[in-house]
Amino acid sequence: MTIAVVTDSSACLEPGAARSAGITIAPLHVFVGGVDLRESVDDIPTDFAAGGPVTTAGSSPGELVELYGAALEQSGGAGVVAVHISSGLSSTWDGARQAAAELGDRVRVVDSAAVAMGLGYAALSAARVAAGGGTLDSVFAEAVAVSARTRCFIVVDRLDHLRRGGRIGAAAALLGTALAMKPVLHLADGKLVLKEKTRTSTKALGKLVEAVAAVSGESGVALTVHHMQCEARAATVASMLADRIPQIVTLETLPFGAVVGAHVGPGAVGVAVCPQV
CATH class of the missing domain: 3.40.50.10170 (Rossmann fold)
Known part of the structure; x- marks a missing residue:
């Protein structure tokens, strides 16, 4: 059995x-x-x-x-x-x-x-x-x-979807002028919170890669790059991760499903990080 x-x-x-x-x-x-x-x-x-x-x-x-x-x-x-x-x-x-x-x-x-x-x-x-x-x-x-030991990070193109769905958590402080910003968010204690503010998509993706590298450990890591209707952007992030993190064991790219996608919106790129033991 x-x-x-x-x-x-x-x-x-x-x-x-x-x-x-x-x-x-x-x-x-x-x-x-x-x-x-x-x-x-x-x-x-x-x-x-x-x-x-x-x-x-x-x-x-x-x-x-x-x-x-x-x-x-x-x-x-x-x-x-x-x-x-x-x-x-x-x-x-x-x-x-x-x-x-x-x-x-x-x-x-x-x-x-x-x-x-x-x-x-x-x-x-x-x-x-x-x-x-x-x-x-x-x-x-x-x-x-x-x-x-698993970590999740995400960059969204716009915060509107997260705001409407009530999933923005502590990052709500960004609202107002924040819609012009490109925040890097992560899950902390199971809630979506702000990790870092940036002003451009390029900087946000760079910070995303840095955040992933910081928690990837030294003995090997499995990574999945997720995206919502932006396959090319996800491929760019995957390439950046491969260059930045030598201890990658597996690296794949998958689209977000409809439930997650409804909250993060088009253009979102996320990375799931699972360090090996």
Whole structure:
């Protein structure tokens, strides 16, 4: 019997990678023109934000009870470890706790305090331990450990989307004259906060690379560059990282999913950093 690993669609895991790792994905929700679209399940147009305001929602307790229950059955009762988007960014964490409480102590949930591949790294690592015959305790511990050492940074082209979605946290002090600035943001204690102010996109991307290098450690690091409809900009950042950080073990470029993209807006570039141990 193998411990089942669950994450949510905000991890931005490629479907093939999730299937290969045996990870179950809980879909988050994007409301486009009043229509509820489930990320990773329903087709979401690439220009989903072009028609007006877009809102998002986490997975509900009912959805997670059903999903965790199926995963628990698939594991033969061995257990489930569910690693989710930061509780500071989504209601999914509250739903996860409620669902786990309903199903009992064979279901354990982890607040990754991250998003995108900052979350994905923890889920993938937990799945590797599970596939190797890990116990519920060891799979849970791996998810917690990887979450603790992972970092997430982002540069947004405009702050409007974060402001509307209520995700800007301590960076709210920037608002007003800040819309003319290019801030470097990061997740701290699971919330999006300001790391540094810059005045141009070029400077912001340079500071982004410096911030990533500062937390990459010395024994190897996995990096994922995410972007929202700006593949060329992401490729530039990936090249800058490759030149700046010699200890890179893996470096990939992935688009943000629709849920994250709805909040960061077009032109956003983020980097998830997972130092090796």
